[in-house]
Amino acid sequence: xxxxxxxxxxxxxxxxxxxxxxxxxxxxxxxxxxxxxxxxxxxxxxxxxxxxxxxxxxxxxxxxxxxxxxxxxxxxxxxxxxxxxxxxxxxxxxxxxxxxxxxxxxxxxxxxxxxxxxxxxxxxxxxxxxxxxxxxxxxxxxxxxxxxxxxxxxxxxxxxxxxxxxxxxxxxxxxxxxxxxxxxxxxxxxxxxxxxxxxxxxxxxxxxxxxxxxxxxxxxxxxxxxxxxxxxxxxxxxxxxxxxxxxxxxxxxxxxxxxxxxxxxxxxxxxxxxxx
Amino acid sequence: xxxxxxxxxxxxxxxxxxxxxxxxxxxxxxxxxxxxxxxxxxxxxxxxxxxxxxxxxxxxxxxxxxxxxxxxxxxxxxxxxxxxxxxxxxxxxxxxxxxxxxxxxxxxxxxxxxxxxxxxxxxxxxxxxxxxxxxxxxxxxxxxxxxxxxxxxxxxxxxxxxxxxxxxxxxxxxxxxxxxxxxxxxxxxxxxxxxxxxxxxxxxxxxxxxxxxxxxxxxxxxxxxxxxxxxxxxxxxxxxxxxxxxxxxxxxxxxxxxxxxxxxxxxxxxxxxxxxxxxxxxxxxxxxxxxxxxxxxxxxxxxxxxxxxxxxxxxxxxxxxxxxxxxxxxxxxxxxxxxxxxxxxxxxxxxxxxxxxxxxxxxxxxxxxxxxxxxxxxxxxxxxxxxxxxxxxxxxx
Numbered sequence: 214x215x216x217x218x219x220x221x222x223x224x225x226x227x228x229x230x231x232x233x234x235x236x237x238x239x240x241x242x243x244x245x246x247x248x249x250x251x252x253x254x255x256x257x258x259x260x261x262x263x264x265x266x267x268x269x270x271x272x273x274x275x276x277x278x279x280x281x282x283x284x285x286x287x288x289x290x291x292x293x294x295x296x297x298x299x300x301x302x303x304x305x306x307x308x309x310x311x312x313x314x315x316x317x318x319x320x321x322x323x324x325x326x327x328x329x330x331x332x333x334x335x336x337x338x339x340x341x342x343x344x345x346x347x348x349x350x351x352x353x354x355x356x357x358x359x360x361x362x363x364x365x366x367x368x369x370x371x372x373x374x375x376x377x378x379x380x381x382x383x384x385x386x387x388x389x390x391x392x393x394x395x396x397x398x399x400x401x402x403x404x405x406x407x408x409x410x411x412x413x414x415x416x417x418x419x420x421x422x423x424x425x426x427x428x429x430x431x432x433x434x435x436x437x438x439x440x441x442x443x444x445x446x447x448x449x450x451x452x453x454x455x456x457x458x459x460x461x462x463x464x465x466x467x468x469x470x471x472x473x474x475x476x477x478x479x480x481x482x483x484x485x486x487x488x489x
Numbered sequence: 490x491x492x493x494x495x496x497x498x499x500x501x502x503x504x505x506x507x508x509x510x511x512x513x514x515x516x517x518x519x520x521x522x523x524x525x526x527x528x529x530x531x532x533x534x535x536x537x538x539x540x541x542x543x544x545x546x547x548x549x550x551x552x553x554x555x556x557x558x559x560x561x562x563x564x565x566x567x568x569x570x571x572x573x574x575x576x577x578x579x580x581x582x583x584x585x586x587x588x589x590x591x592x593x594x595x596x597x598x599x600x601x602x603x604x605x606x607x608x609x610x611x612x613x614x615x616x617x618x619x620x621x622x623x624x625x626x627x628x629x630x631x632x633x634x635x636x637x638x639x640x641x642x643x644x645x646x647x648x649x650x651x652x653x654x655x656x657x658x659x660x661x662x663x664x665x666x667x668x669x670x671x672x673x674x675x676x677x678x679x680x681x682x683x684x685x686x687x688x689x690x691x692x693x694x695x696x697x698x699x700x701x702x703x704x705x706x707x708x709x710x711x712x713x714x715x716x717x718x719x720x721x722x723x724x725x726x727x728x729x730x731x732x733x734x735x736x737x738x739x740x741x742x743x744x745x746x747x748x749x750x751x752x753x754x755x756x757x758x759x760x761x762x763x764x765x766x767x768x769x770x771x772x773x774x775x776x777x778x779x780x781x782x783x784x785x786x787x788x789x790x791x792x793x794x795x796x797x798x799x800x801x802x803x804x805x806x807x808x809x810x811x812x813x814x815x816x817x818x819x820x821x822x823x824x825x826x827x828x829x830x831x832x833x834x835x836x837x838x839x840x841x842x843x844x845x846x847x848x849x850x851x852x853x854x855x856x857x858x859x860x861x862x863x864x865x866x867x868x869x870x871x872x873x874x875x876x877x878x879x880x881x882x883x884x885x886x
Contacts, residue, residue, distance in 0.1 A: 392549070392580060396547060396580065396657075397598050398572070399597070412586075489588055489633075
């Protein structure tokens with residue numbers, strides 16, 4: 214009776230397999246996106262911001278600019294403000310990434326389950342308190358240097374979104390993938406590096422983009438604690454009660470925040486692992 | 490339990506698992522030998538502890554007590570990651586890594602074992618061929634670009650990557666639709682003929698167990714062994730009401746699934762003649778055989794038409810009678826043959842060899858005889874075992 218278990222392919226099975234393969238081949242098609250859609254996706258934002266800056270420039274040109282206002286509203290001063298603004302934003306973003314991502318990884322490990330709620334509560338304080346409050350506290354209590362205080366204050370403010378993004382990203386990884394990995398003898402470190410982190414890149418990147426945008430926009434507040442940037446232009450505009458200065462400051466700050474979001478989106482598209 | 494020759498590939502020795510906070514043990518003192526090169530199916534109702542048992546073999550679940558032996562070596566306390574790299578593992582959800590290509594997925598274990606690139610690439614190629622996927626076509630695809638059945642095959646290829654002696658499979662065909670499941674099961678059985686791995690396979694589906702298993706271990710709650718035997722023997726000789734209940738109705742039909750047409754004595758009562766034979770000669774043959782119909786064959790002995798006495802009036806037989814509908818190869822199962830037979834002319838299935846030439850017919854009588862023979866065989870085996878037990882006891886004393 215043992216011969217009952219010998220298996221010979223019924224005819225036609227090969228054919229079916231072939232049909233399956235062809236079906237698979239047809240299913241494989243990169244997501245079609247027309248050229249126009251691509252251009253729209255990537256070019257719209259810089260065009261919009263460029264137009265905004267251009268219009269503001271023309272409008273400012275048409276205004277009467279006094280001698281005092283001239284000291285604030287000139288090419289080199291604006292350039293200096295832009296460099297300051299971007300520098301503190303980027304430094305703060307780096308600081309957040311360097312702290313919140315490792316913290317997010319640590320808090321999702323099984324051994325940290327018990328302290329996770331407490332850690333999240335603490336991170337919540339950073340965002341719960343108004344941003345300007347955080348800035349001032351950091352400035353007054355810890356650091357008297359406006360720039361450093363801005364970077365640290367912004368980092369505290371942005372810590373939670375990145376931490377959350379990291380934790381959500383890691384927790385949404387399919388448990389079956391982890392089980393399959395464990396079953397093949399991958400160590401916990403390998404699972405983190407080869408499965409969990411790559412799989413959570415999309416959500417992680419969204420967190421990073423949020424941090425970048427928040428940083429670029431809250432960097433305006435650095436103006437209040439002598440941290441420089443577009444905030445300084447804005448404040449001077451309020452002091453002088455001059456509309457062109459106020460509007461230039463806010464348009465620049467808003468435009469840069471939009472561009473930061475744009476850069477973040479491109480990064481998300483480029484860095485997303487293939488196959489997801 | 491069936492005695493096995495020599496060292497078993499895997500031996501579980503009083504393996505016990507008690508999960509914290511639970512009243513009953515998930516697996517109670519299970520002792521089981523898994524012989525080399527066979528597919529052993531762990532089957533039982535849900536919650537009987539079969540998956541926990543499987544996971545204890547590669548220690549995804551650490552046993553509370555008891556020991557695990559792999560090729561005679563006690564692996565209960567070796568490093569779990571190293572142990573797992575010596576066993577292939579396939580789960581129901583397959584668990585291909587979506588962000589890695591098919592080649593990278595398959596290379597998971599070789600990479601951990603630090604194989605060099607060339608060896609890994611060659612192995613990936615070989616495995617894709619083995620599971621019937623064209624390497625150039627599929628190597629660089631991502632899992633989402635493949636169908637469910639293809640992904641399942643890649644899952645098997647990945648488990649086989651480092652050529653482990655053992656393959657653990659947890660409901661590997663559970664997530665595939667019924668039509669593809671049947672095909673994948675057949676493919677897998679053919680693959681196993683080539684690779685001859687020791688396979689522990691968990692399922693809750695008794696029909697899958699009967700089809701895939703060289704041996705079946707029917708488990709009840711707490712992974713208690715209700716019966717551990719070859720499928721034919723379980724069907725012909727179920728050990729008690731639990732096994733009978735689990736086998737469900739239609740045991741006889743299930744048994745027909747395990748026997749093939751070539752294993753039974755075919756019937757040669759129907760006259761079979763060449764199609765260019767004269768009508769009168771055909772008529773005489775029918776009278777001799779005391780049958781109302783005759784089977785006409787072409788010059789290569791392929792069945793062509795059934796003719797009855799009334800069809801023989803006009804001279805030529807080329808168009809007389811009815812074409813033969815139920816023609817079957819001799820390697821199909823009795824169950825499939827029965828299915829065809831019930832709808833066929835005269836209730837008779839015509840059996841041909843691989844070349845399509847007539848070898849005999851199959852009717853209800855033939856199948857009936859085969860079933861009786863199976864039952865006798867089981868009884869005979871019981872008697873022999875009893876005798877062997879006695880002589881063993883005598884030898885011991």
